[in-house]
Amino acid sequence: MKPAKKLTTLFYMDDSGTxxxxHDAPGSRNRDWFALGGIMINxxxxxxxxxxxxxxxxxxxxxxxxxFHSHEIRRRQEGFAWLAVAGSRAELFISELSALLLSLPVVGVACVIDRQGYNDRYKAQYGKDRWLLCKTAFAVAIERAVKQAIVNDRRLKIYVERTSKKTDTLIKSYYQEIKKNGLWFDSEQSSKYKPVLAEQFNMLLYDFKTKTKESLLMQIADLYLWxxxxxxxxPTNKAYMALKEAGKLIDCCLAEEELAERGIKYSCFENVAKRTA
Known part of the structure; x- marks a missing residue:
């Protein structure tokens, strides 16, 4: 008798930042990031x-x-400019949208890289040979998702928001490399995070596709990522706290000692001065 086929989890991934x-930050230096991540759903x-x-x-x-588009909703601009003049109905929309996000059977997973911290760590040593931030962010986010799939005895389909042909091809090449050979990080430096083995990636990464914002769940990935x-x-941000308190982040599924190797990854954040208000 053949072994039962593993059930599948879907990982919808959006990006945030450049x-x-x-890239020169348009605003505060203390909020200049690049991230890849979104939602996992069975x-x-x-x-x-x-x-x-x-x-x-x-x-x-x-x-x-x-x-849905997180930036437009938060700024009340473009397709969501009506929120700026809708008064109490706008507040009702935000309230009901928040309730929707917290009701969905999903969990948020991401890798967020602080740009200044990344440059402080790597620019002097590597100069123009530094990786694009998406190379690190994609690999880390995928690994965190695979670790969760291992725990749940599932395989994983990866859906990434479609952007440009060049970028889509680049991201797919990362996926193919990870599935074939595992992660490209220095094994000694990454050993403390208990990296997933190449054969585990090969066995559990089942499919890769790009999807537009017409995908309803890709829209939710956007709303979770920011x-x-x-x-x-x-950490006291209202939207972040709402997801955390509702148990909608991967961190909420983990013990304290598991966060460093399986939780949302905040990379190069050593010198970030965190706000509390």
């Missing part, structure tokens, strides 16, 4: 989650078919 290490829960999202959208004709990013700089 992947080039020499494949058997996908349909019910999408139904919840569609039901929400049906109650809000103001959306007019526009996908709070995970800002949480590294301001």
């Amino acid at each position: 992947r080039h290490p020499d 494949e058997e829960d996908k349909e019910s989650a999408e139904t919840l999202i569609m039901d929400f959208r049906a109650r809000w004709p103001e959306l007019d078919g526009r996908p 709070p995970m990013c800002i949480g590294g700089y301001q």
Whole structure:
């Protein structure tokens, strides 16, 4: 008798920030990051989650078919400019959207890299040969997701938001390299994180696809990623705290001693002055 096929978990990944290490921050130096991450959801829960999202959208004709976009919602601009003039209805929308996010059967996973910290650590040594930040962020986020898949005895499908043909090809090449050969990090330096073995990646990474923002769950990945990013700089941020208190982050599934090797990764944050208000 053949062994039972493993159940599948889906990892929807969006990005936040600019992947080039020499990008100049448009705002505060203390909030300049690049991140890759989003949500993990068991494949058997996908349909019910999408139904919840569609039901929400049906109650809000103001959306007019526009996908959720974290930046536009927070800024109340572009497709969500109506929030700036909608008064109490805008507040109701934000409240109900928050409730939706907390009701979905998903968990947030990400790797967030502080750009200044990355450059402080690597620029003098590697100069122009520094990796694009997406190379590190993708590898770490994928590994954290695979570790969770191992614990749950599942395989993993990776869905990344579609951007440009060049970037999509680059990210797919990272996936293929990891699936074939494992991670490219220095084995001595990374040993403290108990890295996943190459054969485990090969066995558990089942599929890779890019998806547009038309994907309902990719939109949710977008809405989860920003709070995970800002949480590294301001742990008291309202959106981050809401996800954390509802148990919607991978960190909430782990013991304290497991966070460093399996939780949301905040890379090169050693000198970040965290805000408390």
